[in-house]
Amino acid sequence: MLLKQYKSYFSEQLSSIFPQTEINTFFFLLIEEYLGFQxxxxxxxxxxxxxxxxxRLLDEALARLKKEEPIQYILGKTEFFGLPFNVDKNTLIPRPETEELVEWIVKEVEKSQKLLSILDIGTGTGCIPISLKKQLPNMNVSAVDVSEKALIxxxxxxxxNDVEVSFMLQDILKTKVLNSKFDIIVSNPPYVRELEKAEIKNNVLENxxxxxxxxxxxxxxLFYKKIADLAKNNLTKTGLLFFEINQYLSKETVEMLKDKGFTKIELRKDLFGNNRMIKASL
Known part of the structure; x- marks a missing residue:
């Protein structure tokens, strides 16, 4: 079959599931991966x-797309902050909003000329600490996760990505105290409520x-409260706490941080205009 004919067939098979622009993106990603075609x-x-x-490879990918499996899992990789990342079903697929959180941290750290220590809680693919270490090679970066498979x-x-990050298996909800002081603690923890499942697309919900x-x-x-408590005891005097948050709970998250003694709290919107990120200090 000619490739241009297969493109038409590919589009026809997916037309009832995805918009054409997304179908085109899938197709060109796949032919680049399997054929080396631009x-x-x-x-x-x-x-x-x-x-x-x-x-056969294209047909297998097409069958998985018809089941609404994310293209990133099909390819086994994605890009985040301009860097390559492996992904599988043990990890969330990194989102563009999280890139904005990383960029915010980088800008804050660049203001300081000091050697800082950074901890990422609930690291998943490691996209946050790895991107931070790549941008800030002199910083000491650590990360924890409750999933052993995610840490692999x-x-x-x-x-x-040729960076050194210290990874550790740790259930943060069962952690009473962190093992050292940190200048920055960052987390993008679970935050989608069960009642919000109706808003989640099948490709996310099912995969x-x-x-x-x-x-x-x-x-x-739950996670924000626990991490805020740990941060109170384990942030340095000038330390910063960064969260990616649920847009619907931004006011509640800010109030919770105030109640726990954080005084300098900044809420930022993401590229979609949603309240998505918080910076706080004591």
């Missing part, structure tokens, strides 16, 4: 024929790890 190559080589072994992915991503996504409706700030 978008322009489809125009330059209109008679290119897809051999059976490559067609995170460690591979650190190697992939990404619920452990890293959801919290009970009756205690949605």
């Amino acid at each position: 978008r322009i190559d489809l125009t330059l080589q209109p008679t290119f024929e897809v051999l059976s072994d490559k067609k 992915v995170a460690k591979k991503n650190a190697e992939l 990404e790890p619920h452990l890293a996504l959801f919290v009970e409706d009756n205690n949605p700030l």
